[in-house]
Amino acid sequence: MKNTRREFLKLAAVSAIGVGAGRLGFLGDAPAHAGPLPGVANFEEGLKAKHWGMAIFTAKMTPELIEKCRTACHTEHNVPDIPGNKNIKWFWGASFEESFPTEHGHYLSEEVEHREFPLLCNQCETPMCVKVCPTQATFQRPDGIVMMDFHRCIGCRYCMAGCPFGARSFNFQDPRPFIKHFNPHFPTRMRGVVEKCNFCAERLAIGKMPMCVEAAGGALVFGDLADENSDVRKVLREHFAIRRKPDAGTSPSVYYIL
């Protein structure tokens, strides 16, 4: 009896060391940079809305600022940096023609024509990706955010065919070797599943604004589209804004102020 107990304690001690070493090896120095995990108190401060949306002051979004937002977003969400056309994108910049391909103006304002536009998931009101997903791995929350369950996704990529905005990326390979700065606060993905921008649902839950909004310093306005007193509604009342491919019928929640 005593013997078994001693054996057990020994085993437990060795296991603890093993687990500790294993964790250190896997996480590297990431936990030190990431800070403590959010607690119950943080979740009590969570931000709530009827329908989250965004307005973008495109004139203020310089290529440098877009890159800053992209880095902030991709670092937060462990988005891998994969070269080539099998890459993963949550937030990126594109030309006017690529962003608004249905606006075939011959004579555009030169400044707008050469502007770079930030692109991200449009968090549509009637998302096609949710409609076509055969497993509900992608779903819409009551506050409008279109999210992914990475553990339910079978990787059929129907959502990628359904999305008119090219907002979705598929993990053609294990993304982990391509993650430069690992953030232990957000899950990494495995190969064979689809992912996309989630409007930083994990940050809203602890009362923080999305990463890109924080990094953009006022050029991105985030808030409740259903609340007419919200910042985003105020901005949209005062400035002319368009949405990408409104004729696709998905009703994007991201507005571009030209």
Place this chain on the structure above:
Amino acid sequence: MLEKALKGSPRYWGTLIALGMIVLLGLGFWLYQLTFGMKITGLNRDVSWGFYIAQFTYLVGVAASAVMLVLPYYFHHYKEFSKMIILGEFLAISAVVMCLGFIIVDIGQPQRMMNVLLNATPHSMLFWDMVVLNGYLFLNIIVGWTSLQYFKNDMTPPKWCKFLAFVSVIWAFSIHTVTAFLYAGLPGRHYFLTAIMAARFLASAFCSGPAILLLLILFLRRLTGFDPGKKAINRLAVIITYAMCVNIFFFLLEVFTSFYSNMPGHIAPFQYLFTGIDGHDMMVPFMWTAVVMGLGCLVFLIPTPVREKTPALVIGLIMLVIASWIDKGLGLLIGGFTPNPFETVTVYAPTVPEIMISLMVFAMGGIVLTVLWKIAVEVRVEVEGGNLSMVPPPAAEAE
């Protein structure tokens, strides 16, 4: 009846072993894909469906085509098809097996496949496609196997079997309609977004599927002397010819709508496929081959005296299969995803591993087909006392 698949000539076993080797070779490539992910394919962020799903779509058509025999036989009592009908049903089984195989190799997490059942989602067309394909598979297994069993015992098939055969006719239309709905409801894909997509799919299925069936039957006749009868062959050839004319007509309707309306999004896929965009013209030789073959096959198929001569019929059918395969097995998916949602061109071409994995699935279908047809032919040999044709031997008839 299964025992009939266990005894056979060296040629039979040789065929199975050859197909088995292709399966094993392809299996190696599939394990490679399972280990390293789909980065080994030519698919990318913009063209996210490709060769696998295109073959799936083409084979759904082949599966549905059994109805071109079952419908005249059961609905119009066209008894000439009685010898062919079992071959059509067994070809459908083999085609659906290949369809399911192409879905499995295409998904990124195949071990989670059952999530489609666990989280059944009626608003997803993929859910319904799974339902109708599996339903069609079982219908054909039950109807085909039962009627063969009763034929072997010299009995009329039971009423419920006939009822299921009727159901399978309606069901065949549903499998290709639902498969068309996979594409036809997507707002951002102009080449797919057309109300006649299901009609086009059915037309293309009803020419290409019976064409493949007839080619295989003519091959079988050469190998075993099994003869479904001249009348049946000629009638099926007429059905194929009409379906091909309708298929081409439907395609021209798409061309008219796109170009007369002058809608940029609808024109762009045609441009990419037939002329190339910004120097990306990889698809151009394929698509024009399809045009030449598609129109060319009609030269052999429309004039009755030409069509009723076996060599001309075979040439016409091969041309038809090539044309319809390029249209649906390459052009449909690539045209649907190019240009991409940013109206730029991302080039897709299948890679060698992708083609080897596809060959694995085709060879699996080949094994299923060889075994099933072997059983069907052996049963007929048994029932008819060794005389497969009941008509003069094929050598004399070919004149």
